[in-house]
Amino acid sequence: MGSYVLSHVMSVSIASPRFLTSMSSGRLQRSYLKKWGRIHHYRLPGGYVDTSRCYCSVSVSQSDISEKASTSVKKRVVSGVQPTGSLHLGNYLGAIKNWILLQDLVTKKIIDSDVRRVITLEYDVKQLATATKSTAAIYMACGVDTTKASVFVQSHVRAHVELMWLLSSVTPIGRVNRMIQFKEKSRKAGDEQVGVALLTYPVLMASDILLYQSDLVPVGEDQKQHLELTRELAERVNYMYGRKWKKMGGRSSAIFKVPESLIPPAGARVMSLTDGLSKMSKSDPSDQSRINLLDPKDVIANKIKRCKTDSFPGLEFGNPERPECNNLLSIYQLISGRTKEEVAQECQDMNWGAFKTLLIDALIDHLHPIQVRYEEIMSDSAYLDRVLAEGATKAAVVADATLNNVYQAMGFLRR
Numbered sequence: 001m002g003s004y005v006l007s008h009v010m011s012v013s014i015a016s017p018r019f020l021t022s023m024s025s026g027r028l029q030r031s032y033l034k035k036w037g038r039i040h041h042y043r044l045p046g047g048y049v050d051t052s053r054c055y056c057s058v059s060v061s062q063s064d065i066s067e068k069a070s071t072s073v074k075k076r077v078v079s080g081v082q083p084t085g086s087l088h089l090g091n092y093l094g095a096i097k098n099w100i101l102l103q104d105l106v107t108k109k110i111i112d113s114d115v116r117r118v119i120t121l122e123y124d125v126k127q128l129a130t131a132t133k134s135t136a137a138i139y140m141a142c143g144v145d146t147t148k149a150s151v152f153v154q155s156h157v158r159a160h161v162e163l164m165w166l167l168s169s170v171t172p173i174g175r176v177n178r179m180i181q182f183k184e185k186s187r188k189a190g191d192e193q194v195g196v197a198l199l200t201y202p203v204l205m206a207s208d209i210l211l212y213q214s215d216l217v218p219v220g221e222d223q224k225q226h227l228e229l230t231r232e233l234a235e236r237v238n239y240m241y242g243r244k245w246k247k248m249g250g251r252s253s254a255i256f257k258v259p260e261s262l263i264p265p266a267g268a269r270v271m272s273l274t275d276g277l278s279k280m281s282k283s284d285p286s287d288q289s290r291i292n293l294l295d296p297k298d299v300i301a302n303k304i305k306r307c308k309t310d311s312f313p314g315l316e317f318g319n320p321e322r323p324e325c326n327n328l329l330s331i332y333q334l335i336s337g338r339t340k341e342e343v344a345q346e347c348q349d350m351n352w353g354a355f356k357t358l359l360i361d362a363l364i365d366h367l368h369p370i371q372v373r374y375e376e377i378m379s380d381s382a383y384l385d386r387v388l389a390e391g392a393t394k395a396a397v398v399a400d401a402t403l404n405n406v407y408q409a410m411g412f413l414r415r
Helices: 026-039 062-066 087-100 125-141 159-168 173-177 179-189 196-211 220-249 297-306 322-336 338-347 352-377 381-409
Strands: 009-015 057-059 071-075 108-112 147-151 216-218 260-263
Touching: 071 216, 087 125, 087 216, 087 322, 087 352, 125 147, 125 352, 125 381, 159 196, 159 381, 173 196, 173 220, 196 220, 220 381, 297 352, 322 338, 322 352, 352 381
Parallel strands: 057 260, 108 147, 216 260
Antiparallel strands: 009 071, 009 108
């Protein structure tokens, strides 16, 4: 992740409790909590488990989104994107389009996470502020409605780093040492080049989520371990300080909500243009491997013309021997808004030259309005600054309330 704009905190209104389907019984929940208690050497009292809470992933389908129920259950959803200033087609088709789809049923708070992993490894200091604003502008250009979403910069809400420090005091060092991304990145960079922030940034991520009493968190495969840590820390703080807080006047013994993972409507897994078996990624050293949302028309055309294909006749979905063919057809399907069946029929007898021309035109037509809107937003710096300032003000109201509760529960003397 490099650019964190949109997603960090979303206050979500989801129509009807049928979205929430518990996949675990109270017995399983108790087993999970007892295991956590044993690992960290304290006992869980009888009756502690709230068997009404769902310890599961929540799946939201396209039909669920399009159907607005007459009654709604307010839910808060948190997710995030690092501010690299450059988002690609995989980010857009895999996540952003689904967030836009959900926003008619939700109100969102979106964090431009400049504090998080952006500064955990080497970065361009001169470009950070520009990239932060650029990332926010891209999300807005893609369709994020600022009347429904509070878009703000993470470092503009001080409660994030304050809560991160408090959570660090109850986070076992062995737990963060086992985080896969830390181990991989520290091995590549070398111990002498890695700061403590890379080790502890999952605790900051937990802070981002727990500050807003989030119910649901959209997560990809690479973030599941971080959500597990977030849930564990919420349970641990609730157990260690919750009952004392309630006696001191707190609303309940649960200082934090324990969030569930949210499986959004089927998001695309867009693969690299140079390797149909590798996911499209900002970290790939070759810019040829991806279509960036702000790529000019000639760059898009050149990348598609040069992208990897195969020598099989015709075009088809689902052939494991043709990963690039499946990827390019999938991109065309999603960009054109057609069904898989329609695309399969349209393209089955095409050669690569004809199909690439079709795909180039579809990509340029789809991305052009986004690029025009992006330029409009970036050219009005006062407007963008105002959106981010208003978003931070709204977010701080919720974040500060949570932080004050934690300080009180932990026994701090407050002004």
